[in-house]
Structures are given as C-alpha cells and as structure tokens.
Amino acid sequence: MKYLSTRGQAPHVTAVEALRAGVAPDGGLYLPDALPHFDLDDFPAEADLAPLASQLLAPFFAGTAIEPALAAICESAFDFPLPLVTPDKAQPGLQLLELFHGPTGAFKDFGARFLFRCFDTIARPEDPITVLAATSGDTGGAVGCAAEGARHARAVILFPKGRISAFQERQLCCWKAPVSALRVAGDFDACQALVKAAFADHELSARHGLTSANSISIGRLLPQMAYWAKASLDVYRAGETRPGLIIPTGNLGNAFAAVLARACGLPIGPIVLATNANATLSDWHASGHYAPRDSIATLANAMDVGAPSNFERLSGFGEHLIADVQRVDDAAIRHRIKVSFDETGYIACPHTATALEAHARLDKATREERPWLIAATAHPYKFAENVEPLIGQSLTPPPALAAIWDRPVEVTDIAAQADQLAAELDAPGR
Numbered sequence: 001m002k003y004l005s006t007r008g009q010a011p012h013v014t015a016v017e018a019l020r021a022g023v024a025p026d027g028g029l030y031l032p033d034a035l036p037h038f039d040l041d042d043f044p045a046e047a048d049l050a051p052l053a054s055q056l057l058a059p060f061f062a063g064t065a066i067e068p069a070l071a072a073i074c075e076s077a078f079d080f081p082l083p084l085v086t087p088d089k090a091q092p093g094l095q096l097l098e099l100f101h102g103p104t105g106a107f108k109d110f111g112a113r114f115l116f117r118c119f120d121t122i123a124r125p126e127d128p129i130t131v132l133a134a135t136s137g138d139t140g141g142a143v144g145c146a147a148e149g150a151r152h153a154r155a156v157i158l159f160p161k162g163r164i165s166a167f168q169e170r171q172l173c174c175w176k177a178p179v180s181a182l183r184v185a186g187d188f189d190a191c192q193a194l195v196k197a198a199f200a201d202h203e204l205s206a207r208h209g210l211t212s213a214n215s216i217s218i219g220r221l222l223p224q225m226a227y228w229a230k231a232s233l234d235v236y237r238a239g240e241t242r243p244g245l246i247i248p249t250g251n252l253g254n255a256f257a258a259v260l261a262r263a264c265g266l267p268i269g270p271i272v273l274a275t276n277a278n279a280t281l282s283d284w285h286a287s288g289h290y291a292p293r294d295s296i297a298t299l300a301n302a303m304d305v306g307a308p309s310n311f312e313r314l315s316g317f318g319e320h321l322i323a324d325v326q327r328v329d330d331a332a333i334r335h336r337i338k339v340s341f342d343e344t345g346y347i348a349c350p351h352t353a354t355a356l357e358a359h360a361r362l363d364k365a366t367r368e369e370r371p372w373l374i375a376a377t378a379h380p381y382k383f384a385e386n387v388e389p390l391i392g393q394s395l396t397p398p399p400a401l402a403a404i405w406d407r408p409v410e411v412t413d414i415a416a417q418a419d420q421l422a423a424e425l426d427a428p429g430r
C-alpha cells in the first residue's frame with residue numbers, strides 16, 4: 001500500500017516514509033491510496049485487541065520493515081484494558097468505551113505507543129529517529145511514556161516553564177532514557193517556534209532524523225482504528241445492530257480513525273461528533289461552509305482547536321459520513337458532569353462530558369434505534385480541579401497516574417533560543 005498527500009502534489013510514499021516524514025512535502029497529509037475491505041467473518045469471535053489490531057493494520061504496512069514486527073508492536077503497545085461500561089442500567093443502549101486505561105490516562109496512549117514502537121523498529125544508528133515534540137498537555141506525556149526504554153529512536157519534549165499544571169509537568173519529566181524533557185523559558189508558541197526552527201535546519205534535522213508525533217501523523221491515526229474495530233464488532237455481535245459512535249473531538253483524529261474503520265467494513269453506524277465551545281465544526285456541519293478560526297479556551301482543553309488539522313483528510317474522504325456535530329459549551333459540560341454523577345454515579349472528564357451531552361440531545365427515536373458507543377477519552381483525575389467541585393467529592397488517581405507522582409523527575413532548563421535546542425540535541429548521551 002502507498003500513501004498519497006491530500007494536496008496531490010507530492011510523490012507516493014511507503015508507510016515507513018510517511019511515518020518518518022509526518023507531513024507530506026507539499027504540506028498535505030498522508031492518506032492510504034486504497035483501503036482494504038474486511039468482512040465481519042474475517043475477524044475471529046472475541047479476538048483480543050492486540051491480535052485484532054494486527055490483523056486490521058497488516059494491509060497498511062504490507063511490504064515494509066514494520067510488517068514482520070506488527071504483531072509484536074500491537075502486543076506491546078496495546079497492553080492495557082479497554083473496558084466498555086454501561087453507566088446507567090435504565091439506558092442499556094448507552095455504553096462508554098473507556099480509552100483512558102493506558103499509562104498516561106488519556107486515549108493518546110494508543111496512538112503514541114503504536115507510533116513510537118514503529119519508529120523504534122525502523123530507526124538505525126546510521127539512520128536515527130528523534131521525535132521532537134512541543135507540548136502543553138497530553139500528547140507530550142503519552143509520547144515520553146511511549147519512548148521510555150526504546151532502543152533506537154528517542155524523544156525530546158519541550159514545554160513552557162510555569163505554564164502547565166504540576167501534574168502535567170511531572171508527566172513530561174518522569175520518563176527514563178531515551179526521553180529528554182526541556183523546560184523552555186517562554187510560552188507554548190516559543191516552544192513551537194523552537195521546534196519549527198530545528199526542523200528548518202536541514203543539517204540538524206538530518207543528523208538526528210527529526211520527526212514529529214502530532215495528530216496529523218498517519219502513524220497515530222491508523223492504530224486508533226483498532227479500538228473502534230474491537231468495540232463495534234463486540235457490540236454488533238451481541239445485538240446484530242451497528243452501533244452509532246459519539247466522539248469528543250478537537251483535531252478530528254479519533255473521529256477520522258472511526259471513519260476509516262467504517263470504510264474498511266467494520267460494523268459502525270452513524271458517527272456523531274461532540275465539540276466544546278469552539279464552533280468551527282458545528283458551523284461547518286450546519287452551513288456546509290468550513291471557516292477555521294482562532295481557538296478559544298474551554299474546560300475540555302485538549303479539544304481547544306479552531307482549525308482541526310484532520311479536516312483536510314475528512315473533506316477529501318467522507319464529509320457526508322458525519323451524521324451530526326453537537327457543540328457543547330462550558331456550562332453544558334459542567335451540567336452534564338454533575339447530572340451524570342448524580343443520576344448514575346459515573347464520573348466523566350470534561351471531554352467525555354461533551355459526548356454524554358450530545359447523546360442526551362439525540363431525539364428519543366434516534367437514541368433508541370441502536371446502541372450508542374461514547375468515547376471516554378481521559379481519566380477524570382486528570383481534570384480533578386474542575387471535576388471535584390461539580391461532584392462534591394475528591395477523586396483518587398488510578399494506579400498508573402498515582403505512580404507518576406512517585407517517579408523521579410529529570411528536566412533541563414533552556415532559553416527560547418534555537419542554538420540551545422541544537423546543543424541539547426547534539427549533547428552526547430541524549
């Protein structure tokens with residue numbers, strides 16, 4: 001299988017080339033040039049997530065150095081539980097697919113762990129890979145964690161000093177080699193500018209094999225198909241009806257993976273998107289006109305996106321495949337967290353709450369005609385300062401997140417200057 005740029009001005013590449021490049025040279029995003037089609041009988045009953053992922057993803061990596069390692073990559077990347085829970089006995093058709101039981105408590109663990117293991121498989125001493133990530137939140141933690149213990153590829157994470165929470169900082173600085181955390185005297189834009197400058201320095205970039213791990217990488221999108229495959233097969237086989245999905249979204253990564261999985265033949269019904277107050281997607285769905293804009297800050301901050309990067313993929317592929325977009329502002333997020341807890345005892349993070357709210361807004365007939373699967377994208381503990389006052393009790397961290405507080409941290413302070421980042425990249429032992 002080859003990969004094509006959404007802008008059509010770049011050469012076809014292999015999966016490995018697409019992973020190394022991240023973005024296509026014409027500025028577009030890579031998409032497979034053809035999709036495999038699966039019949040439901042192709043998948044054994046009750047297959048576990050890892051073997052199912054490996055079967056589903058095999059055609060996407062056929063003929064590359066990743067193919068022979070794929071089963072092992074999936075086994076080690078997806079080694080945590082994927083529960084499907086029914087929070088409300090009175091509504092058996094509403095199920096939450098909890099994607100947050102990985103080591104950093106958010107669904108980013110699926111993509112980051114898979115992508116980094118691919119990088120570690122293809123990197124060589126003479127052909128290194130360094131993932132350079134500027135982060136203000138979840139992605140950096142998931143990438144750092146995924147990189148710990150890698151043998152060939154490494155990760156360098158930049159974050160703005162004094163602008164992230166104590167827990168977030170821990171989650172960036174607690175990973176062992178080959179992970180380095182750099183605390184930049186500047187804001188998030190300064191971190192991004194440093195990363196951009198490093199990529200633009202072709203010698204530096206080639207010397208270290210610089211690449212990114214953000215959500216536009218096809219290597220993060222593809223593995224996210226796996227949990228949609230697993231959940232939709234399990235639900236379909238139990239009741240012979242294709243479940244609808246409700247997906248909290250910012251950059252459309254998780255949602256686009258669901259669109260791809262459905263296009264590959266998985267039993268997925270309508271796909272509904274839930275956003276926070278950022279209105280780009282709800283306005284687009286209502287008017288048919290796409291107008292990106294600046295993002296606004298909300299309680300569901302991992303979805304604070306005004307120009308969803310994967311829209312470019314969706315628009316060439318299956319815009320019409322999105323059944324609905326519900327915009328959920330902060331007041332509605334708070335209300336839904338509280339009501340959900342009061343009525344069922346379920347504690348949702350602000351992102352998950354947007355999808356629960358979207359479900360509550362479905363008309364009764366639509367809600368009852370099929371099972372609905374809601375992506376629960378983060379553990380509520382990660383947003384404890386917002387969630388606790390709404391439910392009137394304190395949250396206990398799950399073991400994986402509690403363990404992060406107990407790990408030693410290591411961080412290097414740098415000024416927001418390109419030569420300081422270059423020196424860190426060149427430093428022996430990094």
Ligand SMILES: *Cc1c(COP(=O)(O)O)cnc(C)c1O
Pocket residue numbers: 106107108138215248249250251252253254255302303351377378
């Ligand atoms: C990143 C993130 C999202 C949004 O995911 P996209 O794939 O960008 O749409 C939603 N919830 C949480 C907790 C996240 O970290």
